[in-house]
Amino acid sequence: MEVEVEDCPAAAAAAEEVIGNEKTSADYYFDSYSHFGIHEEMLKDVVRTRSYQNVITQNNFLFKDKIVLDVGAGTGILSLFCAKAGAKHVYAIECSQMADMAKEIVKTNGFSEVITVIKGKVEEIELPVPKVDVIISEWMGYFLLFENMLDTVLFARDKWLADDGVVLPDKASLHLTAIEDAEYKEDKIEFWNNVYGFDMSCIKKQAMMEPLVDTVDANQIVTNCQLLKTMDISKMSSGDASFTVPFKLVAERNDFIHALVAYFNVSFTKCHKLMGFSTGPRSKSTHWKQTVLYLEDVVTICEGETLSGTMTVANNKKNPRDIDITLKYSINGQRSKVSRTQNYKMR
């Protein structure tokens, strides 16, 4: 059984048949997922994929004879796990060209009767059923919220999830810590001060504003790690993804702070036992890495001193898939007194 949604403009524009010169930015967002490389990276991220596999295979009771909706199915891997776990039917929605691959994969693996791949945008397609029992999705982006696919999951939840239905994962949290990063900051930021003898420091300003997605070594961590924000995917509203939260980071040693580092955890609290994973610098690294926000100042912090402030996170008004981050931080220590506001833009 296959439901084709031909009116998905993104999929349409991304299609081979279309001359590649009339694509919108939304098309480009979806088109990037038409490339197999991005799916290869996600599938090979074993922290990510094994976690979902374990959640599904170890908790059949959540899927047995249930109607499942897979939001942003990609290659269909989660749908296949669910089908294998005994789902009555799985609707796998994917807008990119990968949907065609997913259909072929479902067929090749003999699940055509159980899994229906729907090529289209969640916001535009029709489901053959009024309600679903389970919504599963791997929607997380860099810094948890980049690319803003969460909105799509919430849309699907509000439209199709049965009253006693389950969203997987159902909890996500954003965390913050501070690191010493002299060497890399020198290489990434100060580099622009002298490029083959020329002053390109105007680019340095731009480089400072752009959060760096990279893997941080746990030994660089100077302070405690603080929980910034918890989201309950089963209850939250779209607006809850924009927020201002306070933080208080306490130094665990005498060191210098060059950057704050954000990362996220997700959990599946509806499992028989709590399951989930962390993308933090002390956990096995994932394709999400961590998000590094360089500070204008090098903060000289002494053990026990506090770097405190607030972080404001909001979708960019012009391009809602981008994220604007405002960081206010201050320290009034023996060796540095700083109070500053910095703006960042993830794009």
Place this chain on the structure above:
Amino acid sequence: MEVEVEDCPAAAAAAEEVIGNEKTSADYYFDSYSHFGIHEEMLKDVVRTRSYQNVITQNNFLFKDKIVLDVGAGTGILSLFCAKAGAKHVYAIECSQMADMAKEIVKTNGFSEVITVIKGKVEEIELPVPKVDVIISEWMGYFLLFENMLDTVLFARDKWLADDGVVLPDKASLHLTAIEDAEYKEDKIEFWNNVYGFDMSCIKKQAMMEPLVDTVDANQIVTNCQLLKTMDISKMSSGDASFTVPFKLVAERNDFIHALVAYFNVSFTKCHKLMGFSTGPRSKSTHWKQTVLYLEDVVTICEGETLSGTMTVANNKKNPRDIDITLKYSINGQRSKVSRTQNYKMR
């Protein structure tokens, strides 16, 4: 002095002022160069940037009191080298948002009188002068021709270069060799045969068709390296970038061949002494790496045996920045007899 070209659609669409939802694929091509990250990578590629720096600073006679055109100036680094080398005036054309940075960089470094940054498409802008003495450009893409910026350089040459003018670089060549690559081919291609227990081999077909840009270890090389095609940038026409050429690769040892590897060299023959660089697997690696074309067959080749065939290269009709490659190869050896045609698409 600044010439602003406001009617560059790409730059306009990429501009902050524009809602990010009406971009064309051309806009996206240029927009990718609005990100500083790509310029950081290119500047930090010392083989690339030092080569241009040496060409320019060691050959002042080519630039002294000359009018120079920098095609695709990016941060303006080449223009700055030329100005420092005594150019009378440099026109730096850049279509992406980076043009605004380049203007600021030129100003910061005190070259506003010598360097004019023109924000716009080469094909659309007006130059304040009828002719230029030198055209310098770093136009090379992966596999030399990917992104097809060469056409833009040829357009500029035909429109503005004086009869006795020089193009830098003026020679480019494409080369081919064959490698043993069992392990990586397994990881990149065979991976799709069994993904967490599911058969995703339909994606394998797609993966096989996409040339892989990666750094090859010289120890993997099984055959000689053959010159495929030489291009004279000062004389060639745009059509010369599409071609079919024969190759004959002779094994230098008993081994298996999993892939053919293409790379390019560029040279500056107008220098006092020949200068240039290679992006081959035996040279210091660059951000261009090499281009790996995996073969359907694992070729069992004996020392002295020949893998021969033809390679056809052409711009994709739908998206001229993409490249279609057709490989015909055959071997009639003691241990393998193969004759096959494979199609690849760089996108």
